Amino acid sequence: MAIDSPTAPATSGDSRRAWFGLAVLALPILLVSMDVSVLYLALPTLTHHLHPTAAQSLWILDIYGFLLAGLLITMGNLGDRIGRRLLLLAGAAVFGIGSVIAALSVDPAMLIAARALMGIGGATLLPSSLSLISTMFPDAAQRARAIGIWTAMFAGGTAVGPVIGGVLLQHFWWGSVFLINLPVLAILLVVGPFLLPEHRAERTGSFDVVGVGLSLAGILPTIYAIKHAAVDGPDVTAAVTGIAGLIMLAIFVAHERRTENPLLDLKLLSNKRFGVAIGSSLVGMISLAALSYLSSIYLQTVTGREPFDAALLGMPMAVTVFMFSIGAARITEKLGARRGFITALTASAIGNLMLLGIGVDGGIWAYLAGSAIAGIGYGIAFSLVSDVAVSSVAPERAGAATGISETSFELGDALGLALMGSLAAVVFQRGTAPSGERFAGTLDQVISATSDAPTIAAAKSSFVDGVHVAVGLSGVLLIAMAVVVALVLPANEKQAR
Known part of the structure; x- marks a missing residue:
């Protein structure tokens, strides 16, 4: 049973108010996903000022996503008890405080702690916002469109993050990538209580x-x-x-x-359509995170481009992810979920494999074309995940289903940085300088420590080798997931429901 406040737009006559409410919700969702990737371009500049170790650099990137992923289902359950809107606004305040601390950080430990605080706050925003959308749009068709926009903002934020980060770094110091959060959060905190309904479910089970x-x-x-x-x-x-x-x-x-009263209903994974959706989002986000992170370092450190120039080269993927997230409903309406997933995963795999064409002295064309094609696949796949995750289960289990799907997105992003980033680092550190010594630390640290041109050239070549291994493995995983979809979901999709 839900308890709605008097301000809740609970009827179709309040549809205009509901759409304004969606606009208020959409921007923080963009921020939450954007802040997973916004540091990709900022990391070289940040490294120069704070001097983190290689392990600290990974923690700066990872801690936000891991806490976000680890707490999504927990925060969803907590919102049911204390109120979704209340939790949303409280989380926005925590997210804002963490952003300020991150911007003012004077050492790696302080930044890691601030990113952890942002992850805790961000974990309240995703499940609360999606649940509130279901309350705000009782009409099924409007609700589907609203969830499509929500998904586009969520999926597009990861791709847009490096672009926005590059623009800010071109004109301001590295802390500006965090302070950009404050105006958006202020709008949510001021306007949210008037446009968003309160929603609270009565539960008899223990937490x-x-x-x-x-x-x-x-x-x-x-x-x-x-x-x-x-x-x-x-x-x-x-x-x-x-x-x-x-x-x-x-x-x-x-x-x-x-x-x-489990925190995670494992029985949901026995549903074939639901399992395929979660697997696709996990593999997709692993590959997208690796592609975004490694290509950002490649564009700046290997090719020597300024952050703003690197951001411009990231625009094709950002645009295709966002556009095809919104347009995925029409595409999959014709193809169906099975062929939609296969098409999307295959396109993503082709895009990743095209990045095998990048090199130290050339291959930008391979990055531009490959990332754009991968973006088409990611946009379709991620929108399909949200739709299938909800439609594959009974209405009373939709909350748990969306919590798991959101967790798979964030966990996939974090694993992409940890697994693929670590794999690329291993390949890089196995490379050798002309002196015969192996490289230690990060590419930026190696370049900063020497002026010897042959050593720098060898380090860049070794890093590119690491990128090739990572994107190659990503392509293989995406193809494997496409094969799983083809085998698990029958050609007659009605049988999979």
Whole structure:
């Protein structure tokens, strides 16, 4: 049972108010996803000023996405109890405070802590906003269009982040990429109480506090082990933390299966359409995060472009992701979910594989064409995920389904940085300078430490090799996921429902 405030646009006669409310919700959603990737272009400049270690650089990028992913389902359940609008506005305030601290950070530890605070705040915005959209648009057709816009803002934010970051870095200091959040959050906090309805569900079940702790205790050590092994090589620390994380994840799954009110309803994954959607979003975001992160470093550090110039070269992918997210409904209406997923994943794979054509002294064409084609696939796939995640389950389970789908987006983004970023780092650090010594640290650190042209050229070549391995593996994973879709979902899609 839901409790709506008197200000809730609960009838079709309030549709104009509902659309204004959607506009208020859409901008913070753009910010949340944008802030996952906004540091891609800012990282070289930030590294020059704060001097983080290689591990700290990865934590600066990763901690936001991991806390976001780890807390999405938790915050969705919390919103049911205290009110979605209340949680949304409280989270926006936390997100804003974290943004200010991040902009004023004087060392890597302070920035990592600020990014963690932003992740906690951001985790309240995604599930609360999508749930409120369902309340604001009782008409099914309007609700579908609203969710499509929400998805476009969410998916497009990751691609737009580096572009906006590049523009800001061209004219301001690196902290400006965080302060840009404040005007948008101010609009939400001022206007939100008047345009957004309150929504609160009455629940008799207890809150799965144990599940929250177990999920975080499993995810964070596992990812730390991956990053530690990438930076320092496989050692006892990586092995112990990795095994501990996997054990905690196994305990989490066992707990969720036997508890009466699970934080994560694992039964949803037995639905074929739902499972395909979650798998597609996870693989898609892993590859998109790796592509965005590595190509940003390539454009600035390898080719020597300014942040603004690198941002302009990222525009084709940003535009295609956003446009095809909005237009995906018409495309998939003709193709169906099965062929829509296969087409989208294949396009994304082709785009990633085209980046094998980039080099130290050329290949920008391969980046422009490949990223644009990949963007078409990502836009279609991510919109399909949101639609299928909701339509594949009964209405009373839609909240849990959207929580899982949002988590898969954010977890995929974080894993893309940790896994693919670490893989590229391993390949880079296996390269050797003309002196025979292997490279240590990041490409930017190697270039800053020497003026020897042959060493710099060798370092850049080694980094490009790492990018090739990462995007090549991404392409293979995307093709594999397309094959899974073809095998799991029958040609007659009605049988998959």
